[in-house]
Amino acid sequence: MSNPEQYDFVALGGGEAAKLLAWDLASNHGKKCAVIEHGPIAGACPTVACMPTKTLIHSAQLAHLARQVPASAPGTARADIKTDMAKVFTRKQDVVDGMADLFLGIFAETKAELIRGHGELVGPKTISCNGRLLTGETVLINTGSKALVDTSIPGLANAKPLTHVELLNIKTLPTHLIILGGGYVGIEFAQAYVRFGARVTVIERNAQVLKKEDSDVISALTKILAREGVEFLTSTSVTKVSGTSGDEVVLTLSGPGGPSEIIRGSHLLVSAGRTPNTSGIGLAEAGIQLSPAGHVAVDEQLRTSVPGVFAAGDCAGSPYFTHIGWDDHRVILASLTGSPREGGTANRQVPSTLFTSPELAHVGLREEEAKARGIPYRLTKAPMAAFLRSRALGETEGFAKALVEADGDKVLGFTALGPGAGELLPAVQLVMKLGLSYKELVDLIIVHPTMCEGLVDLFRSVPPRTG
Known part of the structure; x- marks a missing residue:
């Protein structure tokens, strides 16, 4: 393998903070920067998370509003409107492709280098990728997180459940979408797909969905969603799964209805939490410590246990929001440009x-x-x-x-x-x-x-x- 190529800044993972830091340092500070990314060019938010999800939600809203338009008599809702999921997918993909083109243009304009491939730390500040060795004065780990599939539930993994990534790419409407988990992802998809015309059931192990929110808020929200057709099974856990998502899945439940209630669906979406992408990237070899929860351990300035190495976003345990990734980049940029933010990430707002x-x-x-x-x-x-x-x-x-x-x-x-x-x-x-x-x-x-x-x-x- 060749001698390491020297950079001022190298990011392992192309998340929000990585892109923004590379662009800023390259264009405004004359730094030689590289971002290594094996997944979507624009990162998760613009391609498999926030932007495509909100695009899909907007399409669902249009379908919902169209059904409220009077047909032949005043006050008569139009139940005959059907959703063409292939066109919904096409619109979503157009938005995703546009975001990728936008970001490729910014990489070209700023002259920050985008390296496509799997990167792995082989030393404290050295990354191997595609037969190249890159070392940076500053290194950022920004590898994000992925949907958690609970392998302790018998049959769940074998049922090939969908995560939000796969659900965004299906071109047919599920007849009955079962959603495991009543968090943000699960609730947004639940309303969208019931508006598209699917039957939707949300299974939540806690007493309410969105467990951190006030009960009066959730009571009002779930009443609205239930009236639209979303079914909620709370205080309910899954004890067994059989079948295959996309064909038929059968879930055995334990909840208020008894220990062996059965529910059948055509598709199964898992949205019961996320886990950081911190394995298989050489963190141990680089001497970078992890937190008990598996995130890269960082201080308030997002510095890791290795000097000159930072971590940001989901993999660093920051709140799992793109706008927090944006703020992480500002915290790190302030440190790199000689004016560290007082308190760093401590006590910041999390809207x-x-x-x-x-x-x-x-x-x-x-x-x-x-x-x-x-x-x-x-x-x-x-x-x-x-x-x-x-x-x-x-x-x-x-x-x-x-x-x-x-x-x-x-x-x-x-x-x-x-x-x-x-x-x-x-x-x-x-x-x-x-x-x-x-x-x-x-x-x-x-x-x-x-x-x-x-x-x-x-x-x-x-x-x-x-x-």
């Missing part, structure tokens, strides 16, 4: 949005979490109908709520279940980030009728301090 209809958006402290931790708060809550834009959209189900300090005016947390709820987050986030009073939101002049306008009434209703 989230579930892209169902209605959307579920959240940032900060949840109400049940505050109660469990004994944190006093003032609660303000408003029905989504008070957000006047929702009336114009005809989507008034849901609500918004916020937690404010009991003895101060800072916002501790915010949750909204409503149309476009994710778009409400930035205004609240900014107030929280700057440590401002919630009254700053009350005093804003917000365009009417927009969804954000409802924030004024929500925060105007904060109860007075008790002390």
Whole structure:
């Protein structure tokens, strides 16, 4: 094997942080950069996760709306509209291909090198790939995560279940899609596929789906999804699987209905968690330590146990969101350019949005979490109908709520279940980030009728301090 090629920056894995760091360091700092990626050119989010999923969800929303259009008589829904999944796939693939072309263009423009192939660390800062040896002054591990298939469930692996990757690529509509796991992925796909016309059942071992969310939020959301046709089996575990996904699968369940309930479906989607991609890439050979959960162990600046080697994104145990990967890149870039962010990743905001209809958006402290931790708060809550834009959209189900300090005016947390709820987050986030009073939101002049306008009434209703 040849002598190592010298680079200023080499990334093993082409996730969000890797691409952004390589592009920035190459174009703005004149660094010689390379990104090694054996999977999708653009990384997971644009090709097998966020973007294609949201594209599919949009197609499902259009199908749902089309069925609400009167056929021959006023108020008559059109049940005759069918979904052409081949065209849904084609539209999804067009978006994915466009993202790949976009990123290839940025690699060419910035002159950061994209190396296609499997990379493996053979030393602390040296990577082998395609017969080449690359060494970097700075090395980043950004290999992401993959769907977890619980091999302890008899027959599950042999049933060849789908993960989100395979489900995005099927061109026929399942007659009955069974989803193992009621997390973000499972719930978004559940609504999308029931809107396409499939029967959908979600099996969740916990007492509720989205187990970290407040129970009042999940109660409202699941009622909406159940009315659309999504079936929920909570406090239920799978004890055995037989058959093959895509043909017929038979699941034996243990839950409230008894220890041997049987459910049959045409397709099986596993969305019961993720595991970091940290095996088979030479971490031990490089002296890089792992956390007890199998992530690359990092400090608040995302530095590993080896000087000059960083890790970011899912494989480093950062919250599993693309926007957190974006922030990871900023933390590392600040260190590499001589101005480390104070505190690094500690105490940063972790906003989230579930892209169902209605959307579920959240940032900060949840109400049940505050109660469990004994944190006093003032609660303000408003029905989504008070957000006047929702009336114009005809989507008034849901609500918004916020937690404010009991003895101060800072916002501790915010949750909204409503149309476009994710778009409400930035205004609240900014107030929280700057440590401002919630009254700053009350005093804003917000365009009417927009969804954000409802924030004024929500925060105007904060109860007075008790002390």
